[in-house]
Amino acid sequence: MSDYKTDFLHEAKEFVEIMNQCFLRLEKGEKSAIDEIFRAAHTLKGMAGFMGYKNLENLCHKLESVLGKFRDREVGEDIVDILLLSVDKISEMLCKIENDNCDEVDCRLIFEKLYEIEEERVEKEVENANLKIEIKIAENCQMMGVRGLLILETLRNICEIKATEPEENKIEDGCAFFTVYARGNVKAVDEALSGVSEIEKYSIRELNEDKKFLEISEMENRTELREEIREEKRDFISRKSEDVRVDVRVLDTIMNLIGELVIIKSRLLQIASKHNIQELSEAINIMDKSITNLQDEVMKVRMVKVERIFNKFPRMVRDLAKRLGKRVEFTMEGLDTELDRTVLDKMSDPIMHLLRNAVDHGIESPKERIMIGKSEIGKIKLSARREKSNVVIEIEDDGKGLDLEEIRKKAIEKGLISENSNLSEEEIKMLIFIPGFSTKDVPTEISGRGIGMDVVKTTVEKLGGSLKIVSEKGKGTRIKINLPPTVAIIKSLLVLVNDQVYAIPISNVVEAVYVDENNWKKIHGSPFLFVRDNLIPAFKISEIFGCEDGSGRKVGIIVEKESEKFALIVDSILDQQEIVVKPLTGFLSKVKGFSGVTILGDGTVVPIIDISSLLGGDKFG
Amino acid sequence: MQTMRGETVQVIVFKLGDERYGVDISQVREIIRPSLITRIPNAPDFVEGVINLRGQITTIVNLRKRFGLLPKAIDNDTRIIVVEYNNAVIGMMVDTVNEVKYLSQKDIEALPSIITAREEAKFLKGVGKLPDGLLILIDLNKVLNEGEVEKIK
Numbered sequence: 005m006s007d008y009k010t011d012f013l014h015e016a017k018e019f020v021e022i023m024n025q026c027f028l029r030l031e032k033g034e035k036s037a038i039d040e041i042f043r044a045a046h047t048l049k050g051m052a053g054f055m056g057y058k059n060l061e062n063l064c065h066k067l068e069s070v071l072g073k074f075r076d077r078e079v080g081e082d083i084v085d086i087l088l089l090s091v092d093k094i095s096e097m098l099c100k101i102e103n104d105n106c107d108e109v110d111c112r113l114i115f116e117k118l119y120e121i122e123e124e125r126v127e128k129e130v131e132n133a134n135l136k137i138e139i140k141i142a143e144n145c146q147m148m149g150v151r152g153l154l155i156l157e158t159l160r161n162i163c164e165i166k167a168t169e170p171e172e173n174k175i176e177d178g179c180a181f182f183t184v185y186a187r188g189n190v191k192a193v194d195e196a197l198s199g200v201s202e203i204e205k206y207s208i209r210e211l212n213e214d215k216k217f218l219e220i221s222e223m224e225n226r227t228e229l230r231e232e233i234r235e236e237k238r239d240f241i242s243r244k245s246e247d248v249r250v251d252v253r254v255l256d257t258i259m260n261l262i263g264e265l266v267i268i269k270s271r272l273l274q275i276a277s278k279h280n281i282q283e284l285s286e287a288i289n290i291m292d293k294s295i296t297n298l299q300d301e302v303m304k305v306r307m308v309k310v311e312r313i314f315n316k317f318p319r320m321v322r323d324l325a326k327r328l329g330k331r332v333e334f335t336m337e338g339l340d341t342e343l344d345r346t347v348l349d350k351m352s353d354p355i356m357h358l359l360r361n362a363v364d365h366g367i368e369s370p371k372e373r374i375m376i377g378k379s380e381i382g383k384i385k386l387s388a389r390r391e392k393s394n395v396v397i398e399i400e401d402d403g404k405g406l407d408l409e410e411i412r413k414k415a416i417e418k419g420l421i422s423e424n425s426n427l428s429e430e431e432i433k434m435l436i437f438i439p440g441f442s443t444k445d446v447p448t449e450i451s452g453r454g455i456g457m458d459v460v461k462t463t464v465e466k467l468g469g470s471l472k473i474v475s476e477k478g479k480g481t482r483i484k485i486n487l488p489p490t491v492a493i494i495k496s497l498l499v500l501v502n503d504q505v506y507a508i509p510i511s512n513v514v515e516a517v518y519v520d521e522n523n524w525k526k527i528h529g530s531p532f533l534f535v536r537d538n539l540i541p542a543f544k545i546s547e548i549f550g551c552e553d554g555s556g557r558k559v560g561i562i563v564e565k566e567s568e569k570f571a572l573i574v575d576s577i578l579d580q581q582e583i584v585v586k587p588l589t590g591f592l593s594k595v596k597g598f599s600g601v602t603i604l605g606d607g608t609v610v611p612i613i614d615i616s617s618l619l620g621g622d623k624f625g
Numbered sequence: 626m627q628t629m630r631g632e633t634v635q636v637i638v639f640k641l642g643d644e645r646y647g648v649d650i651s652q653v654r655e656i657i658r659p660s661l662i663t664r665i666p667n668a669p670d671f672v673e674g675v676i677n678l679r680g681q682i683t684t685i686v687n688l689r690k691r692f693g694l695l696p697k698a699i700d701n702d703t704r705i706i707v708v709e710y711n712n713a714v715i716g717m718m719v720d721t722v723n724e725v726k727y728l729s730q731k732d733i734e735a736l737p738s739i740i741t742a743r744e745e746a747k748f749l750k751g752v753g754k755l756p757d758g759l760l761i762l763i764d765l766n767k768v769l770n771e772g773e774v775e776k777i778k
Contacts, residue, residue: 264680504663504664548666549666549667551666586682588665588675588684589682589684589713590684590710590711590713590715590769591669591672591684591686592668592672592675592684595665595666595667595668597666598665598667601663601682603680603682607661608661608677609661609674609675609676610663611663611665
């Protein structure tokens with residue numbers, strides 16, 4: 005609900021803004037503006053009605069009907085004044101809604117004014133009258149009609165009454181608000197009226213040829229009101245500044261600039277240490293602190309709550325379950341968990357695929373569930389939480405779980421693996437992420453075409469994350485997605501291969517070992533690294549990249565990809581550093597094995613190795 | 626039409642082997658000497674690698690290799706013409722950059738399709754006639770378009 009309210013307020017404020025601008029245009033004689041105001045007021049009315057803000061709805065309704073009268077007539081300055089006042093009232097209401105969640109604002113005055121214009125009572129030309137006196141009798145007045153007549157009598161003594169609104173006999177019946185057109189002296193009228201008790205307020209206007217008018221008490225009253233509104237508006241503006249909408253591209257640009265700063269900083273550090281300049285080092289250290297702070301702040305700005313995309317899932321799961329004739333209880337946890345906006349936006353579709361799968365493949369039909377002794381209602385849980393520096397998103401269901409035998413059979417049938425291939429349980433589970441894999445014989449509308457799951461895997465890996473399936477047949481499935489909170493700046497290992505530096509993201513690295521005769525094994529021509537009784541397939545980076553093999557003792561970097569370990573053989577490890585990822589463009593955007601490049605402190609460009617595309621493709625071949 | 630004919634274009638004249646080429650100056654951002662080029666393994670063979678051009682990653686295309694000529698080692702005369710193409714910054718490595726020439730439209734002759742249809746001539750836009758000889762105008766759209774690269778493969 006709170007979400008809707010924020011959205012409502014956002015939009016309502018925009019409409020108020022539109023109305024403000026349009027009224028000003030209207031004042032300048034632009035007739036088309038009235039249609040725009042009309043639309044804005046109408047939409048706002050609808051929104052307010054939907055949200056249950058009666059007062060606001062009423063005011064908008066009134067505004068709308070008043071505007072209807074002016075579609076084909078000149079709109080004077082004073083009318084626009086009143087209309088603007090009502091717009092101010094609307095923003096006052098919005099303020100109130102924002103703070104106290106209610107729209108109870110005193111708007112009797114504005115309603116009266118609007119009523120007046122609607123009834124075309126304003127500026128009614130009365131012959132020979134030079135004064136327009138508006139009088140409001142106190143609400144608690146005992147005999148309103150009598151009081152009204154008394155007032156008229158008083159006025160008659162000092163000036164000539166030309167006409168009254170409404171008619172005199174109506175005033176006699178009791179009318180809290182009436183207008184008198186008269187000929188006389190302003191001062192005298194003012195003096196006379198100020199002496200009458202039970203008048204809540206009154207205003208006297210001089211009707212001149214040029215229609216300039218003088219307002220006395222009402223003027224004061226109105227200024228006060230304006231002042232009040234303005235004041236409220238002021239803190240309304242200051243509150244608004246806490247919630248500025250920023251184009252995500254602007255944030256990206258700022259992030260890039262900070263990236264540049266980080267690069268320049270390490271460059272300066274190198275210079276300082278090279279020339280051994282103490283003072284410079286100190287200055288750089290201070291700068292470093294500021295840059296780190298700046299970076300953290302921008303990172304924070306980029307962070308959004310997972311709620312933003314999670315909120316659309318309950319409806320989706322509900323609709324889907326209904327269509328499939330299943331009963332599902334869907335729960336979400338950790339909605340406050342924050343994730344980089346880019347990461348989150350990219351995860352939206354994958355999570356949707358996984359949830360669809362859970363409903364379609366995971367949860368059994370109610371009949372089946374009762375038969376196997378489960379509760380009729382299946383449970384699906386979507387949760388997010390922070391784990392160390394990463395964010396974990398989990399999708400869990402208590403459905404039938406993965407049938408490993410079935411998956412294996414399907415994979416062989418579809419020619420994804422050979423009949424005698426020996427895969428571990430882990431590997432079999434990962435098969436469901438291969439393009440073209442589906443255990444459902446007849447694809448349903450929702451899932452089962454074998455697309456989707458591979459998209460999930462590639463998206464997660466592209467974001468530098470990993471994916472794990474825990475499943476037990478008959479009990480349920482849990483898919484755990486591990487994501488780095490941000491993608492722009494990553495920690496990485498700098499390695500040397502044939503005098504060229506490469507960066508390997510730390511998130512992929514498990515450990516590093518020296519390579520010697522004891523652990524370097526060749527089995528049937530393929531090299532392996534023997535680490536703590538485990539045989540790990542090894543790849544020489546120099547071979548993959550087709551360059552000369554460097555000399556000296558080699559280092560094996562053990563990396564993890566889809567819960568499988570590989571060893572990358574490099575010449576040496578240089579450093580561990582935070583690097584800024586810069587994408588490769590143009591001709592190089594399709595080059596396999598790299599997620600981008602980075603610039604080191606000394607200005608050299610270093611390619612960043614992308615483990616999954618580097619070793620991808622030949623895994624199940 | 627008369628005014629069109631009278632318009633002049635400024636071209637940067639560079640050399641690959643003995644041949645003179647020209648590229649419209651409005652497309653050129655700057656001309657630099659080659660700095661440290663980082664090779665990107667698995668890249669198309671005419672891509673030399675990337676350089677750091679004041680913080681901007683710039684892909685370097687070896688124009689000799691792109692045009693199917695024999696490669697030549699980098700020497701003192703080697704220059705990189707940096708152009709902006711499709712929002713990306715790309716450097717074209719050439720043997721040497723000679724001069725800037727003014728070329729009036731009437732001195733530019735489009736190549737007949739019988740020539741441009743040929744594989745080795747498809748990067749060419751036209752021929753400029755100068756007092757001291759002919760100048761081949763290259764078509765950046767063709768030289769630097771990724772789609773074109775796909776076709777080669």
